[in-house]
Amino acid sequence: MRAVFCFINLEVAWMFVGLYCLAGMVSPSSSDGNSDELKYYEDEPWVFCLDPDTVTCLENGTHASYNRSTGMCELRNGSDCGGGENHFPSIQECNSSCNSAPKPPCSLELNEGLGKAYIPRWFFNTSSAS
Structure with a gap:
């Protein structure tokens, strides 16, 4: 037993x-040095550019906003905007905040990658838009 x-x-x-x-x-504990590898994107300036909330503006003036599908800042009608955070007083301010924003997936170039697995993959051709 x-x-x-x-x-x-x-x-x-x-x-x-x-x-x-x-x-x-x-x-892992914070003393092993791995804690500084964490990246908090909420502090990045481009986070405002990706805000999907609807922006409502008064009729007068113009403002700039980031177009997520084209990856560029565009001028729009209206000023004194509210609702979402994707509005800037000028195109220069929009560009300075949103240039580092992640590009839309379909705007990225073809990347052949490594290996010869011969697995069929599809990509969006930015030249022919197909």
């Missing part, structure tokens, strides 16, 4: 060792 009891205790001990190692891999 003692041999079975000793075997169970050893099994439980190995289970705790395994859980301890797994917890170390899943949630």
